[in-house]
Amino acid sequence: MARVAGVLLVLAMLCAMGVVTSQHRARKVFVDLEAEQSDQRKLDEEFTQLTLEQSTWATNKRIDSIAAKSLGMRLPDASNTVIVTPDGEPVSGKRP
Amino acid sequence: MRFEKRTPQLRLKLEGWRSRVVLGLIAAGFVTLAARAFYLQAVHNEFLQAKGEARYGRVLDLPASRGPVTDRNGKALAISTPVESIWATPEDLEDVDASHLSQLARALAIPAAEVRQKIDRKDRQFVYLKRQISPDQAAKVMALGIPGVFQQREFRRYYPAGEVMAHVVGFTGIEDNGQEGIELAEERRLAGAAGSRKVIKDRKGRIVEDLEGARAPRDGEAVTLAIDERLQFLAHRELKSVVESSHARAGSLVILDAKSGEILALVNMPDYNPNNRASVTGSQTRNRSVTDLFEPGSTMKPFTVAAALEAGIVTPDTMIQTGPGAWQFAGWTITDTHANGLISVAQVIEKSSNIGSAKITLQMSPERMGTFYRDLGFGAVPDTGFPGEAKGMLKPWAEWRPIEQATMSYGHGISVSLLQLARAYTIFTTGGELLPLALEKRDAHPIGKRVISLRTAQQVTRMMEMAVSPAGTAPLAAVPGYRVAGKTGTAYKAEQGGYAEHKYHSSFVGFAPASNPRFIVAVMIDEPQGAHHFGGDVGAPVFSSVMGAALRMTSVPPDAPATLAPGTLNVQAQPTRSAG
Numbered sequence: 266m267a268r269v270a271g272v273l274l275v276l277a278m279l280c281a282m283g284v285v286t287s288q289h290r291a292r293k294v295f296v297d298l299e300a301e302q303s304d305q306r307k308l309d310e311e312f313t314q315l316t317l318e319q320s321t322w323a324t325n326k327r328i329d330s331i332a333a334k335s336l337g338m339r340l341p342d343a344s345n346t347v348i349v350t351p352d353g354e355p356v357s358g359k360r361p
Numbered sequence: 362m363r364f365e366k367r368t369p370q371l372r373l374k375l376e377g378w379r380s381r382v383v384l385g386l387i388a389a390g391f392v393t394l395a396a397r398a399f400y401l402q403a404v405h406n407e408f409l410q411a412k413g414e415a416r417y418g419r420v421l422d423l424p425a426s427r428g429p430v431t432d433r434n435g436k437a438l439a440i441s442t443p444v445e446s447i448w449a450t451p452e453d454l455e456d457v458d459a460s461h462l463s464q465l466a467r468a469l470a471i472p473a474a475e476v477r478q479k480i481d482r483k484d485r486q487f488v489y490l491k492r493q494i495s496p497d498q499a500a501k502v503m504a505l506g507i508p509g510v511f512q513q514r515e516f517r518r519y520y521p522a523g524e525v526m527a528h529v530v531g532f533t534g535i536e537d538n539g540q541e542g543i544e545l546a547e548e549r550r551l552a553g554a555a556g557s558r559k560v561i562k563d564r565k566g567r568i569v570e571d572l573e574g575a576r577a578p579r580d581g582e583a584v585t586l587a588i589d590e591r592l593q594f595l596a597h598r599e600l601k602s603v604v605e606s607s608h609a610r611a612g613s614l615v616i617l618d619a620k621s622g623e624i625l626a627l628v629n630m631p632d633y634n635p636n637n638r639a640s641v642t643g644s645q646t647r648n649r650s651v652t653d654l655f656e657p658g659s660t661m662k663p664f665t666v667a668a669a670l671e672a673g674i675v676t677p678d679t680m681i682q683t684g685p686g687a688w689q690f691a692g693w694t695i696t697d698t699h700a701n702g703l704i705s706v707a708q709v710i711e712k713s714s715n716i717g718s719a720k721i722t723l724q725m726s727p728e729r730m731g732t733f734y735r736d737l738g739f740g741a742v743p744d745t746g747f748p749g750e751a752k753g754m755l756k757p758w759a760e761w762r763p764i765e766q767a768t769m770s771y772g773h774g775i776s777v778s779l780l781q782l783a784r785a786y787t788i789f790t791t792g793g794e795l796l797p798l799a800l801e802k803r804d805a806h807p808i809g810k811r812v813i814s815l816r817t818a819q820q821v822t823r824m825m826e827m828a829v830s831p832a833g834t835a836p837l838a839a840v841p842g843y844r845v846a847g848k849t850g851t852a853y854k855a856e857q858g859g860y861a862e863h864k865y866h867s868s869f870v871g872f873a874p875a876s877n878p879r880f881i882v883a884v885m886i887d888e889p890q891g892a893h894h895f896g897g898d899v900g901a902p903v904f905s906s907v908m909g910a911a912l913r914m915t916s917v918p919p920d921a922p923a924t925l926a927p928g929t930l931n932v933q934a935q936p937t938r939s940a941g
Contacts, residue, residue, distance in 0.1 A: 292569045299568045310496060313426075313442045320437045320521035325594035340913075348842070348922050 417561045418572060424514050425553025428581030430530055430543055432590040433623075433802045438530050439544065441516040441537075445499030446492040451480040453509025461507055468502040469494070493517050518544075522590060524632040525597045528648040529588055529800075532635040541646055543584060543800070545748050553581040585802045587623035592616055595910050596626040600884070603903045604630040607889035613650035614885075614903065615783045616911065619878035621806050622787060622796030624745065627651070627780075652749045654776040655866045655885060658852030659713045659834075661772035663821050664785065666710055668733045669721045670817045677707040677820050683716040691764045695719050710824035713834045713849060715771045722770035723763065730766060731758020736812045737785040738795060739777055745798045753777045772850055779868075783883035786870055789825070789846070790878035793818045822846045826875050829901075838871055838901035840909040842919035846878075847871020847904060851895045854888070864888050869900030873908050874920040882908050 332338040401409060430439040447469060454462075466473035469491045479488050490510070494502075499512050518533045520526060531542020538552065539545035556578030561570040596614045604612040609630075616626035633645040647653065669675045686700035697714050709717030722730055734740065740755030754776040756765065768774045777785075780798065787796040787809070794809025825846035829838045835849045850868040853860035868885040872878040884900040884907075912919075 292563075295569055295571075310443045313440055316437055317440050317442055317519050317521060320440070324521060324523070324525075325591060326523070326525065329594070329598070340910075346842075348919055 420559050423556040423578040425555050425578035425580050428551040428583045430584045432588045436590045438526050441518050444493040444517045445512045446515050447490045450509045454480045520635040524634050525594050527632050527635045528629050529627050546746050547584050551581040554579040587799050587802045589625045593626040597628045599903050599907050600628050609886045609889045611887040613779045615650050615883045617783050617881040619790035619881050621803050623799045650779040651747050652751050654751050656852040657772040657777050658850030660848050660850035660870045662718045665718050665722050665770040667813050667821045671813050674724050675706045679706050681717045683714050688716045693764050707824045711827040711833045718770045719767035727758040727761040743798050745800045751778045779885045786881050788812045789818050789822050790872050835901040838904045843873045844875035844921045845873040846875040867899040869904045876920040879917050
């Protein structure tokens with residue numbers, strides 16, 4: 266009887282230790298998860314900021330003024346345009 | 362008994378009950394402890410748990426971000442980015458020395474005196490030191506570790522396209538709720554719902570466990586507009602330049618997809634920068650093309666003619682006597698800008714004859730005309746969901762006097778918004794069906810409501826092409842390479858009790874390519890100054906440049922290539938790179 270009780274006591278102790286260990290592990294993993302989630306949030310934030318930055322650099326207004334002013338670009342007018350059919354035949358304009 | 366032998370003092374005979382009393386007391390003590398433990402653990406545990414949580418548990422607010430607004434190609438028009446607001450409890454900052462305060466001020470990039478002044482208000486528990494700074498900067502501020510300084514997560518809305526999109530997208534207020542435009546109209550979808558979670562934090566401030574009752578934040582939905590940002594930019598640039606060069610009071614321009622009824626561009630002048638609204642007035646924020654009414658003038662004539670063709674009263678070749686350019690009717694004089702004499706119905710559109718148009722409409726009953734105008738969507742809100750849509754002024758036909766019916770046929774005595782007018786033109790681009798408009802991108806073509814027959818639509822389109830020809834009223838609206846159909850309008854502005862002498866609304870509405878329309882462009886300039894105030898002089902060139910660029914940009918094949926000036930083929934043969 267006493268031997269059975271002793272074995273059960275040891276088992277109970279082992280279980281108790283196991284509970285403590287797994288609780289500890291769970292917390293550690295949870296902290297890791299939290300860290301990852303906060304990274305995710307930070308990356309999300311960075312993404313919106315970069316999207317914003319990109320769309321600010323790429324506004325039509327900016328591109329238009331750089332193309333026209335710094336690069337001296339302009340739309341080709343009708344005399345510089347040749348329209349070709351899918352077969353490659355020019356519809357308007359002459360070959361040189 | 363060994364002790365008793367060695368130490369006779371211990372040779373006492375104790376009463377047996379004494380040990381039992383002690384044992385009993387000790388047992389009672391244990392029972393008390395056990396009872397107390399049971400009480401605390403099982404009966405009275407809420408209190409202790411609450412205390413424990415108060416020490417380690419925290420309720421975290423989980424802010425939700427507002428949904429982005431994008432154009433039809435996914436280009437961002439409104440984005441929320443997280444920012445931090447730094448706030449302080451002045452009480453706690455009392456003991457902070459001056460060097461720390463100057464560090465704080467430097468990190469916040471504000472003068473130290475300003476910080477001092479803000480925290481001098483001891484009566485307040487809460488004072489913002491600086492609102493909406495970047496998270497990086499906030500991290501630097503918090504790294505100083507000054508007690509009584511806290512940060513608060515907020516979102517700030519940015520509008521990358523600025524004034525180009527201002528009237529469509531609108532803006533949000535300081536509390537991040539929509540105030541104008543789409544931001545207001547779609548507030549419910551764009552706004553998210555903040556969440557919260559209860560957690561346990563350890564000594565180091567790390568979250569170690571989630572408690573019950575977490576509410577996940579719900580981010581706002583994204584809204585994809587029908588607007589094409591490139592067309593919008595183009596429209597904005599051209600409208601701005603004409604409003605400035607003609608010293609006009611205001612102007613609006615609408616581009617519709619001729620087949621789907623989607624609003625591809627919607628611009629107004631004057632405009633404003635939604636990112637910096639310090640000195641913005643109502644006249645700048647108004648989306649005039651939706652909320653403001655004007656008398657459309659001659660841009661109504663195609664509808665008059667369409668109604669007559671539909672009723673079978675006239676054909677395009679029916680001749681109408683417009684005489685010397687002035688016609689007495691019911692005590693009023695209807696005038697034309699030129700004496701056109703005997704002209705055909707088609708020429709009424711080409712030459713924009715008020716007399717011709719009046720004579721055509723008067724052959725029909727007020728009921729027919731009134732119902733027709735209703736069918737075109739006049740006098741009713743266009744139902745785009747945009748805030749503050751105007752429904753326009755259209756008298757019930759039963760109350761019309763003949764002169765009113767006559768003037769309405771050329772766009773006086775009826776008022777519309779530019780958006781309504783542009784929409785009405787969809788009957789010509791779809792072969793007779795009026796399309797519902799859409800601010801948001803459509804996946805499928807909508808079902809229109811048939812108003813006129815395909816044949817009538819084609820006949821009127823042909824007439825409107827003549828109006829853009831060199832002999833018509835708007836040769837400046839022509840786009841090389843494409844067949845363009847359109848109609849000018851110049852209306853005296855209605856002011857108290859009559860028409861103003863030198864104030865006009867000059868407009869132009871048209872579509873192209875006429876053989877298979879892609880775009881409807883409607884322009885309206887409010888009070889252009891100078892000698893050129895007619896729709897054909899002010900509105901038509903804007904139409905031409907916007908339409909031409911839109912057609913090129915979307916690679917619409919020219920349907921009249923012969924009108925392109927002969928050019929030179931200056932494309933060199935590209936060396937072809939063989940695959941593999």
